[in-house]
Amino acid sequence: MKIAHLDLFSGISGDMTLGALLDAGLPLRDLKRALSALPLTGYSLRVHSVMKGAIAATRFEVRVSDHGHHHTPLRAILKLLRKSRLPTPVREAAERVFVALGRAEGKIHAVDPMDVEFHEVGSVDSIVDIVGVCAGLHLLEVERVTCGPVPVGRGEIRGDHGSIPSPGPATMELLRGFPIASIDSDCELVTPTGAAILSALARPGGFPQMRLDAVGTGAGTADFARPNVLRVFLGSAAPAEESDLVWEIRTNLDNVSGELVGYVSEKLFAAGALDVWTESIQMKKSRPGVGLAVLVPPDRRESVESILMEQTPTLGLRRVLMERTKLDRREERVATPWGNVRIKIGLRAGRPIKRAPEYEDVKAIADRHGVPFARVWEASIFASECPKAQNR
Secondary structure (H helix, E strand, C coil), rough: CCCEEECCCCEHHHHHHHHHHHHHCCHHHHHHHHHHHCCCCCCEEEEEHHHHHHEEEEEEEEEEEEHHCEEEEHHHHHHHHCCCCCHHHHHHHHHHHHHHHHHHHHHHCCCCCCEEEEEECCCCCHHHHHHHHHHHHHHHHHEEEECCEECCCEEEECCCEEEEEECCCCHHHHCCCCCEECCCCCCCCCCHHHHHHHHHEECCCCCEEECCCCCEEEEECCCCCCCCCCEEEEEECCCCEEEEEEEEEEEEEEEHHHHHHHHHHHHHHHHHCEEEEEEEEHHHCCCCEEEEEEEHHHHHHHHHHHHHHHCCCCCEEEEEEEEECCEEEEEEEEEEEEECCCCCCCCECCCCEEEEEEEHHHHHHHHHHCCCHHHHHCCCCHHCCCCCCCHC
C-alpha cells in the first residue's frame, strides 16, 4: 500500500500540497494531462523552485485570466466534475472534497450545502488545486493519506465576506476531529481548500510505519518567521508480517526472591507482554541481582509498567522503542499416533519456513501415553511437513 504523510509544518493549502507532490516526483506533464480532462479554460500552470527561509521548495501556481474568478455554486462544480473525463477515483475524491467544503460553509452561513456559492474556493485556480491534488495522489498510486497535528494561527482574514477571524469558521468546522496545534503567527496557515483536502482525504495520526521512498516540499505564498512549507513523505506500508514497533522495558532488581520474579513474569504475560526474560547481573557493592526485561506492544506499555512499579522493589524503569522484523504466523492441527498437536508455522512472503509444535500439547500427550517428549515432538514436525505421509 502506498502512503502519503503530510507534515503540516506551516499549515496547508491546495497549491502547497500540489507543490509538495510535484517535488516528490509527480510528473508535471502527467498532471497537466489529467487536468485537461476538466472542461475548464482560461488558466495556465507555472511550477518553479523557490527558497523559503533556508529550505528549497517547489511553488505551484495557477495563473487565471480575469474572467476566471467568480462565484460558483456547489451544484455547478459537481456538474462540472461529472461532465469531465476524469478517472472515476479522481472525480469521486474531488467530489468528496467539495461536498465537505459545502457542508462546512452551509453550516456557517445557515444555508443548504447545495446552495452554497463559493467565492475564493469557487474560482478556477482553487478548482484546479483540488482536482490536481486528487489527480496527483491517484497518479502516484497513493491509497492512504495521513497527517500530523494541524497548526493554526490567529488574527483576521480579509476576503469577499469582509474581515473574519483566523482560522476561518469554515476551516475550523472542517478540522473537527483533527489534533490542533497553536502557532504564534498572524497569518492564515490553513486555507479552506487545505482544510477540505484534509477532511475528505486524510486521517489524523502519527507518522505511519512505512518504507520511505520520496520526500517533497511545497511552498506557500506567504513569508513569515518560519519557512512557509508543506512536506509530503511518500512510501510503502511495511507488511504486517515483516515489521512492527515494540517497547523493550528493563529494570535491575536486588534483594528479590525467585518466587516474586516468577509471579511478576506471569502477571506481565497476562497484561499483554510478548516476552519476559531475566539475566543474572552484579550490581553496586558487588551484590548479585536480577535484570528483568519485557517486550511489549505500544498499547500495553502502561499496564506492564504499572505491574513492574507496583509488584517489584524497583524505583525506576528504562524503555526503548524499537522496530522488529518478524514472520507472519498461522496455526494448524496435525495428527500423530497418540493424538492431535497444534503447530505454529512461520511464513515469509506467504511461504512456510519454520514450524514448531505447541509445547503444552506435546507435553500432555507425552505424559498421558508415557511416550518420550522428543518422539512426540519429532512426529508432530513430520506430520506437518509431510501431511500425505500420515494418511498412507
